[in-house]
Amino acid sequence: MQDTLALLYWYDRNSRQLPWRTAPSDILSGVKPDPYYVWLSEIMLQQTTVAAVKGYFELFIKTWPTLADMANAEEEDILKAWAGLGYYSRARNLYKCAQFVQLHHNGRFPEEEERLLKLPGIGPYTAAAISTIAFGRHAAVVDGNVERVLSRRYGLLTTLPALKAEVKPLMGEMTPHDRPGDFAQAMMDLGATVCTPKSPACGICPWLEVCEGRKQGIADTLPRKAPKKMKPTRRGMAFLLSDESGRILLRKRADKGLLAGMSEPITTHWADDAALEDLTAAPIQADWVRTEKDVKHTFTHFHLEMSVWQAQAPATYEEPEGYWWSEQHELEGEALPTVMKKALKVGGLIS
């Protein structure tokens, strides 16, 4: 109880102003958070920093001010707007979710955790977060911040990911029935700004006096985690084929797997033992010129090295089914993941 009140008091004085957040003082004045804003921000914030999300959130609510607007959009436009933010299945599920809520819930998000959990892209964390932040329901919100903060507060030595199950009931007991949403956000803010993964600022922590990890001098070593696996390096080639007017040939990636549904120039399959200059892999015979620099990029579970080649297609060339020519000045607006933008960049096609 003391922990709870101390943290809420800290939050009232330190709440950050964020585009999707309703300030504690406004909530006290009766202002209701916009569930659409809460949902959109929570999806974007999955495994993604506040700094990275801000600009995207602003763009999205400007382009699609309401859930109905998003439900009526084209998936292609959602993916284009999401390009660069990563974890692209989130964007596809975002669109599915918007349409589902519009169609089956009269355009209003359900308030209960269990019903939110059934929606595409919404898991245990996000369901609890929306239910409590948008609707003021009591819920145990457990994200990476909460796991870290509580593992330190109670000196929990359980390793991730099993720690989550241990922290969930603790968070449930600690969460007040008055202002549960603010409490959840306070926990996450504390983790993001004070109880940080490295060099936590224990000196300014509202829980300084009660923190078990601090007492034992092990706070910055928690939470414990299993050793990570090494990332292999895969290699591949990208072919920037242009036509006589300088347009670039693009295609859409498969619906499942890495970078699903996103656009790309022609690339080879990325493999551990692939060559960087095997022109038999080129889409057509042409005077392919290799760019000065290769592309290096790291995904969640592997490193990628990719050589980039450029050539102009003969006038007789016809693009295959599913491919299209993109004007150079329109490339920036295509649904290109960052790794593909890097390839176009070393080719001098975008800045």
Add this chain to the structure above:
DNA sequence: GATCCGTGGCA
């Protein structure tokens, strides 16, 4: 439970 799925900032 284990694996797959992006990206950018930072020590």
Add this chain to the structure above:
DNA sequence: TTGCCAAGGAT
């Protein structure tokens, strides 16, 4: 340069 890490979900 390299590894770590961020408001996780789907399979």
